[in-house]
Every structure is written in structure tokens, then in C-alpha cells.
Amino acid sequence: MFVTNTEEIPGKKIVTCHGVVSGSTVRAKHVGRDIMAGLKNIVGGELKGYTELLIDAREQAFERLQEQARQLGANAVVNVRFSTSSVAAGASEIYIYGTAVTVE
């Protein structure tokens, strides 16, 4: 499935528009990552544990987006936008939305 954050897919023509689709996950860290992050706070630098956590969450949200587009009968999603926010203590929500279209 084509997923892009441009208006159109270069080289393809949009035939049908199916509306707005979205994929989201809410993922929490666990105590182990917390402790490592706490230690890392002393020296600074990238918190690899959290980065990996959010990458996994984003992948899952991505799959859900594509699944929802597939259910509507689309084969591409254009104009995709990402958003991250924290909704609970220690958990953050990854939200991806776009327009599902059929291209040929």
C-alpha cells in the first residue's frame, strides 16, 4: 500500500477518494526503561529505550492506518500527518491520519 505525505502520488492518478482514515496506539513504558532513563538523565544523551518504544508504537499505528484504509477499499493513503501526545502518566499516544484513496 502506498503511504505518502504528499497531496498526490507522483506518477499515479487518484481515481477514488474514500475519506479520512486514522491509526493510533497508546503505549506505556515499563519500570525497567524508566530506571535506565533515570540513570541516563545523569549523563544526558539519547534515551535509546524510549526511542525504540516510540518507534514500535509508530509502526503499530501505521499498520492500523493501512488496515483501516484497506477496509474502505483503498489502496493508498495520501496527505499523512503524524502527531504524538501524552495522555496518561508515562504513556504517550501516537496518532496518524490521512486520506484513503484508490490510485491506478
Add this chain to the structure above:
Amino acid sequence: MLDLYFLLALVVTGFVVGQYLEKRHYQSIYKRERALVNLVTTSSKHPVGDIPPVTDRRLVQGSVVVSVDYFKRLLAALRNFFGGNVRAYETLVDRARREAILRLKESCPDASQIINLRIETSSISKGRKNQIGSVEVLAYATALYY
């Protein structure tokens, strides 16, 4: 001991009433989505298809703040211990988002198309440290009339 009973009472009330309210909200969302499904909506900047000259264009928005019940808050705290998907909060954000988009659509029922839909999410803190339990979703777009 009294603390424990009080806590249990809160949790049970939160669970029973919360589940019921959530189910009711979802039913309302399904009904309204079905009614408004024919309103063309897109997150692209350009309208869908070739359209006649536009007579009016307006910025429209819809927003909602939704909170979780006590049971779900406890569940999220437990989940924080082990990590993974916080399933309790997934329904929260899903409901909030769909409700915001529906309110946006309901604010302009006569529109012909809605383009450039964007969604902003922010969390609202309860006041006690780290206890965030509600989420605000704002959906905004341009409504075209032709």
C-alpha cells in the same frame, strides 16, 4: 481499612458506570457517523474531483474533552509497571477523536466538501503530579460550499 473500602467503591463505580457510558457514547458515534458518511472529507489541500466554482469557504472546527473513569486510571497505572499497549486509554482517544470530527461535520451540515482536515490532541492534567486523565481533541478544516 476504610481507605481500601473507599478505593474499592470508587473502582467498582468507575468500572460499572464508565463501561455503560462508554458503550452509550460509541452507539451515538456510530449512528451519527452513518448519517454523515456522505459528506466528503479529506485531509488534502485540494478538493476531491472537479467541482463547480466555490460560493463560500469557512474555517470550521469541532472539539471535545473526554476523561477516563477511575478503573481505567488504575489499569493504566498497572500497565505502566509492565509496559505495552495501554488498552484502557485507546478507547478514550478514539472516542474523543471521532467525536471531535463529528462535531466539526455537524457544525456545517450544508457544506459540500470539507478539505484540509487537521487534528490536534493535548492532554489535560488533573493537578496531582503525573495524573493526566483527560484528553482534548480539536479538529479543524475548511468547509467549501458550491
Add this chain to the structure above:
Amino acid sequence: MKYRAALPEHNDNVSHEHPLKEFFVLLAGAIGVIGVVYLMLGLFIDFAVDYVTPEMELRIFRTTDMIWEESGVQKDDERRQSLQALMGEVGTCLKIAYPITVRISESEQINAFAVPGGTVIVHTALLDALASKNGLAFVLAHELGHFQNRDHLRAMGRGIVLLAIFAALGGGGTDLSDMLVPVTDYETARFSQERESEADATALRALNCLYGHIGGATELFEVIAGSGNDVDFSFTHYFSSHPAARQRIAELHRLSEQLGFSLADTLPK
């Protein structure tokens, strides 16, 4: 480009597992993990405490002795000195090599307690409630038993462990730690009751060593049981720090039978 309206058949953005099932699984897991950590640290504390000798403890807590001087505890008098002499006899039987000071405190509560650093406080109400020297000796031996078993050190160590666990859980005051407080209260009470029973057993042996019989051992408990202030056998007794008086009397009878001790007449005060 045309528009085809549709709605997704199933909602993938939420999971359809029942929240109650998830809740119980997670709760069981959390209690299990905390239980294991607590047990392991408890074992470690028991192991470490044996390395703190009474002399070390005395030195550490010597400063608290001065606090008692000013807190309104009664001054030195004949009653206190005779109590101190009795304490000395009991101490010899228990083979305690370091000095224990006994002080009398004016109070209507029937109570006596051991303070870290080698001090035992006895309330006047307790002195008035007991009619025999043997009963008093039992109480003093019980408190000395706490010293010998390093009970207050163990309790302190466990308290620190609990604090650390709660801090790791995200700071006290979050919903999760609020929920787990009754679990730890129960565990603390159970531990405390165990140590009280141990001290009772030590005192029984000391009484037999001092007088050759265990008459008067249960005198204080009989007074408490009869006074109506005893912890009753409802649910709350699981959470109290001492076993109920009736239970302690029964336990002492059982132990004295097991060890072959005998009853005899008691001495007046």
C-alpha cells in the same frame, strides 16, 4: 476523482479484550513481583541484622537516651531502682551482656516498650495492674527478648525496603501505591505479630530460668483480656501489630506444655 463513502467494518484502533481480565492479570503480576522483591529483601535484612551486634546498636542509638531525660519520664526513685534490679536479674538469665536502662512513665495506658539504644519504658498503669513479681518479670523479659532478637532493627529495615519499593513504583500518592498499601499493611502486621510471639517465647524461658516455674507468665494478658480492650477476632485483628491477648495466653500454655514447664505460686510485688 470521485468520492465513495464508506465506514470501516471493525475498529482496529481499540482492542476488544475485556478490561477486567487485563486488570486481574496485571494486578496479580504486580503483587507477585512486589512480593518476590519484598521477600528477597526481607531475607537479606534478616541476614544483615545478625551482623549488627548489640554493642554497635548501643553506640548508634546512644543519643536517644538524652531525649528520654527531658520527655517527662519520671525521675529516679525507689520504684525505678527496684525495677532496674529486677531487670538486672532477668538480663542475667537471658545472658544479656550490655546495660539496659528501665524508666517509668506516667500513663493510664497499660503498656511497656523497648526503645532502640538499650532503654525500656514501663507505664505506671502497667505497674499498678500487675499483682505479682513474676508477672512483672515476664513483661521485662519480653521486652528484653525484643532487644535480643534485634526486632526493632528488622522492623526499621523492612520499613526502608517498603519505602524504596513505593518510590520505584512512581512515588507515593499515585493510585497504584494507594491500592497496594493495604497489602503491605497486612504483611507488616503479620511480621510484627510473629516477632511478638517470639519475644513471648523468650520471656517464658527467662521466667522459668529465674524462678524455676512459669507461674504469673500470663498475668498481664489475662488482665488485658478481661478489661475489654483486647483486640477482638473480627477482620481487623489481621492488621494489628500484636496478637490478641487470648491468643497469646493459649500460645504460652501450648509452649509451656511442650517444654515441660510447671506452674507454682507467684511472689508479691
